[in-house]
Amino acid sequence: MLTKIVRTVANQLILFIAIFGLYVIVHGHITPGGGFQGGAVIVGGVVMLLVAFNSQELKKSLRERVLSIVESSGALIFIILAFIGIGTVFFYNLLVGTPIFGRIPAIGPGPGDIWTGGVIPLMNFAVGLKVVAGLSAVVLALALFSGGEEVEE
């Protein structure tokens, strides 16, 4: 557990880091980035909390069981989205042209529209969920395994 200044700043900063990571995930089909990258950004924020607070302290709010469930559901959503297009081929993008994320952008470079991409934004979100939960669980498990013996004050 670090000093009160570090803890307060980390508490304020985690919100912005989470928003930026969510932005990278949600705009994965328009701008560079995607589920893996945005998830890694959010896990960077979790590591910052882990440094600022104790691992025992963080364990109270991030439960290993919940993280496992979130990670598995992310993987399940990804595979279900892949199986949606099984009528044509595995991983067929069935949602292009439908009202859900189905708009087709103008050919060539241009400003992005978030309601495009078919299943790509949904898959990005599923992968992001998976990366955030999985890597958080790994980091937390490693921190707890190392004993959590930190210098008091």
Next chain:
Amino acid sequence: MRRVTGWIVLIVMVAFLVWGVTLVHPFGYPDVSDMDDYIIKNSQEETGSNNVVAAVLFDYRGFDTLGEATILFTAVTGVLLLLRASKRKKETS
């Protein structure tokens, strides 16, 4: 004797590698570019995504991404399994 043999093998290997580097085609001009041209030309209307990299990652090569996600899942499972097992052993002993 062994040292001389080692030097000879090293020189032959380095010469082979340098010869191989000289044969590489120039950067940015692939020999076969039909697939790249098709994806660059058609990805926007086929997948509706402005980001061609995302289109390749999640649509054209979705199976590869599934494997990537499986790797992550396996890694997380392995870490949690290992650390939990060792923790339990420490408690019982």
